[in-house]
Amino acid sequence: MTTAHTRPDSADPEEITVHCGIDDIILSYRSDYWIEPDLDDGIQQWDVGMHFVEDGPGPQFGSIRLHVIDNNRCLDPIQVCDLLSEDILTISKALYDPVLGDVRQDVWDRVALPGNTLVVDRVSIDPRLRGHGLGILLTGMALDYFSHGNGVIALFPGPVERDSTPYEEACTRLGNAWARLGFTPYRDGVWILDPALTTLDAALITEHQRLADHRWAVRLRPHPDGWGSDITGITSVNATQKQTQ
Numbered sequence: 001m002t003t004a005h006t007r008p009d010s011a012d013p014e015e016i017t018v019h020c021g022i023d024d025i026i027l028s029y030r031s032d033y034w035i036e037p038d039l040d041d042g043i044q045q046w047d048v049g050m051h052f053v054e055d056g057p058g059p060q061f062g063s064i065r066l067h068v069i070d071n072n073r074c075l076d077p078i079q080v081c082d083l084l085s086e087d088i089l090t091i092s093k094a095l096y097d098p099v100l101g102d103v104r105q106d107v108w109d110r111v112a113l114p115g116n117t118l119v120v121d122r123v124s125i126d127p128r129l130r131g132h133g134l135g136i137l138l139t140g141m142a143l144d145y146f147s148h149g150n151g152v153i154a155l156f157p158g159p160v161e162r163d164s165t166p167y168e169e170a171c172t173r174l175g176n177a178w179a180r181l182g183f184t185p186y187r188d189g190v191w192i193l194d195p196a197l198t199t200l201d202a203a204l205i206t207e208h209q210r211l212a213d214h215r216w217a218v219r220l221r222p223h224p225d226g227w228g229s230d231i232t233g234i235t236s237v238n239a240t241q242k243q244t245q
Contacts, residue, residue: 015221015232020052022134022211027142028057042074043067043081048142050125050135052218052231059220059231062125062135064142068150069117076101077117084121087156091119094190095154107152107186112196115151118143128234132214133177137207140181144204147195154192155183180207214238 018024028049034040050062067088069077078101081092095117097104108114120143125135143153157174175183175191182199183191193200219233 015219017217017219018052019215019237020218021213021215022137022208024053025138026051026053026057027138027145029142029145040073041080042070042072043077043084044070045084046146050138054220054229059229061129061231061234062123062138064123064139065121066142066146067119067121068146069119071103071114071116071151087158088119088121090156090188091154091190094186094188095152095192103152107192110186110192111152111194113151115149118146118150118153118195120153120155126231126234129216132211132236133180133207134211136177136180137204137211140200140204140207143181143193143195144200147200150195152192153183153195154186154190156190158189 028051029046030049031044031046033044044067046066046068048064048066049057049060050064051057051060067081067084069081069092071077074080077096078089078092078098081088095103095107103114103117120139123135123139125138129135147153155178157171157178171189175185178191181193181203182197183193186192215237217233217235217237218231219235220229221232222229
């Protein structure tokens with residue numbers, strides 16, 4: 001962490017509180033690669049963790065699951081995506097010709113360069129950090145990291161967790177949020193983004209600047225063995241409050 005630890009007013013003397021900003025966050029990337037050729041379906045799954053910095057990746061507060069579809073090696077994307085999730089299947093049916101198994105021509109007509117397909121499967125973030133657009137920014141940073149070699153980025157803006165909000169309304173709200181990164185509606189509820197344009201870069205600069213002064217007071221309880229800690233509380237703290245502490 002970049003700020004000093006402070007003891008909270010809570011009854012637990014073991015807990016510490018740190019104030020974190022956007023630059024006190026780190027993303028971790030993990031993927032499994034199967035050596036056995038028969039197990040290679042042409043799709044790489046990546047799990048991206050959102051962590052507060054604590055001598056490296058600290059406690060995780062969110063995650064992103066991405067899939068990279070190699071359009072030269074994946075012979076039947078729709079069939080393979082059917083094994084992943086319902087939303088991924090919806091995306092594959094929208095993007096790929098069901099007979100030929102190729103990306104639809106009208107997709108390539110909307111993007112600058114051909115390449116692989118990068119699919120956002122799901123994004124989850126601690127409820128105490130929602131409402132600020134932090135998940136959108138961090139997902140955009142992960143997409144930018146993977147953008148090289150990909151011709152199109154796609155997602156289905158469906159809620160990971162259901163509440164009392166009507167499903168269609170929730171999808172519309174999420175679509176509007178993803179539009180801040182440059183995603184636009186394509187078909188069947190699927191939204192796409194062209195990674196070859198400067199749209200994503202410009203959006204990331206805007207989103208980072210918007211959150212640059214935001215701070216969170218994160219309460220941590222160190223593990224008894226001294227390795228790592230658990231998050232026990234998160235409170236949003238505005239810049240003015242942070243400066244007076």
